Each structure stands twice: as C-alpha cells, then as structure tokens.
Amino acid sequence: xxxxxxxxxxxxxxxxxxxxxxxxxxxxxxxxxxxxxxxxxxxxxxxxxxxxxxxxxxxxxxxxxxxxxxxxxxxxxxxxxxxxxxxxxxxxxxxxxxxxxxxxxxxxxxxxxxxxxxxxxxxxxxxxxxxxxxxxxxxxxxxxxxxxxxxxxxxxxxxxxxxxxxxxxxxxxxxxxxxxxxxxxxxxxxxxxxxxxxxxxxx
Amino acid sequence: xxxxxxxxxxxxxxxxxxxxxxxxxxxxxxxxxxxxxxxxxxxxxxxxxxxxxxxxxxxxxxxxxxxxxxxxxxxxxxxxxxxxxxxxxxxxxx
Numbered sequence: 001x002x003x004x005x006x007x008x009x010x011x012x013x014x015x016x017x018x019x020x021x022x023x024x025x026x027x028x029x030x031x032x033x034x035x036x037x038x039x040x041x042x043x044x045x046x047x048x049x050x051x052x053x054x055x056x057x058x059x060x061x062x063x064x065x066x067x068x069x070x071x072x073x074x075x076x077x078x079x080x081x082x083x084x085x086x087x088x089x090x091x092x093x094x095x096x097x098x099x100x101x102x103x104x105x106x107x108x109x110x111x112x113x114x115x116x117x118x119x120x121x122x123x124x125x126x127x128x129x130x131x132x133x134x135x136x137x138x139x140x141x142x143x144x145x146x147x148x149x150x151x152x153x154x155x156x157x158x159x160x161x162x163x164x165x166x167x168x169x170x171x172x173x174x175x176x177x178x179x180x181x182x183x184x185x186x187x188x189x190x191x192x193x194x195x196x197x198x199x200x201x202x203x
Numbered sequence: 204x205x206x207x208x209x210x211x212x213x214x215x216x217x218x219x220x221x222x223x224x225x226x227x228x229x230x231x232x233x234x235x236x237x238x239x240x241x242x243x244x245x246x247x248x249x250x251x252x253x254x255x256x257x258x259x260x261x262x263x264x265x266x267x268x269x270x271x272x273x274x275x276x277x278x279x280x281x282x283x284x285x286x287x288x289x290x291x292x293x294x295x296x297x
Contacts, residue, residue, distance in 0.1 A: 186259075187263075193254045201231065
C-alpha cells in the first residue's frame with residue numbers, strides 16, 4: 001500500500017565519518033597518556049630503563065603478533081562479507097574473537113606474574129622502589145589496562161556483529177556496521193603497536 | 204581510481220601487509236636489543252609509526268576512502284604532535 005514506508009534511509013559516508021570522529025577521540029585519549037609517559041620518561045630515564053627490564057618481551061611480542069593477526073582476520077572478514085561470502089566472513093570473525101581472547105589470556109598470565117612478584121599499584125614492594133619505577137608501573141597498569149578494556153569492548157562488539165551477520169542483518173548490501181567495528185578493532189591494534197615498544201622494549 | 208566504498212581489496216594485499224607488519228615487529232625488537240640508548244627509542248617509535256600507517260592505509264581502508272577522511276586524520280595527529288612538542292620545549296628549556 002504505502003511503498004515509501006519501506007525505503008530504508010542509509011548514509012554510508014556519514015556512518016563511517018561518525019566512526020572516524022569517535023576514533024579521533026580515542027587517539028586523543030591515548031595521546032594524553034602517551035604525553036604523560038613521554039614527560040615522566042624524560043625526567044626518570046634511568047629508572048624507566050631499569051623497570052623496563054622487569055617486562056617479559058616474549059609475552060609482549062606474542063601479544064603483538066596475536067593482535068596484528070587478528071587485524072588481518074578482521075579485514076578479511078569484511079572483504080568476505082562484501083563479496084557475499086557469509087560463512088567465510090563468520091569464520092574470520094570467529095577467528096578474530098579467538099585471537100582477541102588469546103591476547104587477554106596472555107595479559108592475565110603477565111599481570112598475575114607481576115602481582116606475584118609484588119609489582120602492583122600501592123604494593124609494599126613497589127612503594128619501596130624509586131619514584132621513577134613507581135611511575136613506570138603506574139603508567140604500565142593504566143595504559144595497558146585501558147587498552148585491555150578496549151580489547152574487551154571490541155570483542156563484545158565483534159560477537160554482536162557475528163550474531164547480526166548470522167541473522168543476515170549484515171550482508172553484502174549493508175555491511176557498514178561490520179566495517180566500523182573493524183575500524184575500532186584496528187585502532188586498538190594501532191595503540192598496542194605503540195604500547196609494545198614503550199613498555200617492553202626499554203632495555 | 205574511483206573513490207568507492209565497496210572497493211574490493213585483494214586478499215593477497217592484506218596478507219602482504221600482515222607479513223610486513225610481522226617483519227617490522229621483528230625489526231623493532233632487534234633495534235631495542237642493539238643498546239643504542241635513547242636512539243633505540245627513536246627507532247622504535249619510527250618503526251611503530253610505519254606499522255600504524257600500514258594498518259591505517261590498508262586494514263582501515265584509508266587508501267580507498269574519500270579525501271575528507273585522510274585530511275581529517277591530520278587534526279588529531281597534529282593536535283597530539285603540537286602538544287607533545289610544546290611540552291618538551293617546556294621540559295628542555297625551562
């Protein structure tokens with residue numbers, strides 16, 4: 001009867017622009033923390049290098065490889081859905097989730113190891129250390145913690161997108177939701193690309 | 204090339220970018236182990252920026268987006284850069 005009522009109004013460019021604007025606020029959020037890191041490192045260079053030796057490069061490198069690979073699977077999930085390959089897209093989305101979970105499992109072991117050694121905020125062991133080392137571990141927990149929170153949020157959104165793809169809500173004609181989720185996942189990857197050298201590679 | 208949202212990127216391209224990212228990760232660890240003092244840091248940040256650019260350009264599809272998106276990205280990057288540089292002038296010359 002009323003055909004115009006069924007026309008969906010979509011604005012692809014605006015949807016993406018909105019996502020990018022949000023990502024800019026994320027860049028500024030982490031940028032502020034990078035600034036604090038840079039200043040404190042400049043003022044406590046020796047202590048930062050000493051504290052950096054407590055880091056497990058192997059776990060850091062493994063997590064870098066995991067996140068880079070998850071970015072690849074996310075990009076492939078998006079190109080699959082664009083070509084109409086639903087199953088392939090779902091598999092790549094699932095792979096991305098598994099890799100993200102792997103990242104968090106590593107993070108869990110890493111943090112438990114630090115906590116076992118008494119290196120956690122306000123611990124007696126840490127408070128007995130120099131001012132610079134306290135700052136290093138404070139920044140380490142805040143920055144990798146907020147990053148891990150982003151990983152958890154990203155994973156939740158990807159799982160939601162998985163369900164939408166399964167139901168056909170995301171398809172080769174409407175995939176901007178999945179693309180925007182991908183953009184978020186990639187920005188989380190980019191932040192880790194900077195966190196890795198800042199905390200694990202100060203020798 | 205048409206600035207087209209539905210532009211298909213070949214799987215091969217993504218895999219090459221991924222391999223490049225892994226190689227750069229290896230390189231950044233090597234650079235850190237070379238004990239070049241603060242120059243290791245400079246090298247590591249430079250390598251990280253190359254990696255971030257690869258992710259932005261290919262994985263985040265920026266290469267195929269409208270020019271508006273590329274230009275807008277300069278706003279947060281320049282903001283952060285200006286704030287960091289000005290802060291360091293304060294640290295160095297106070």
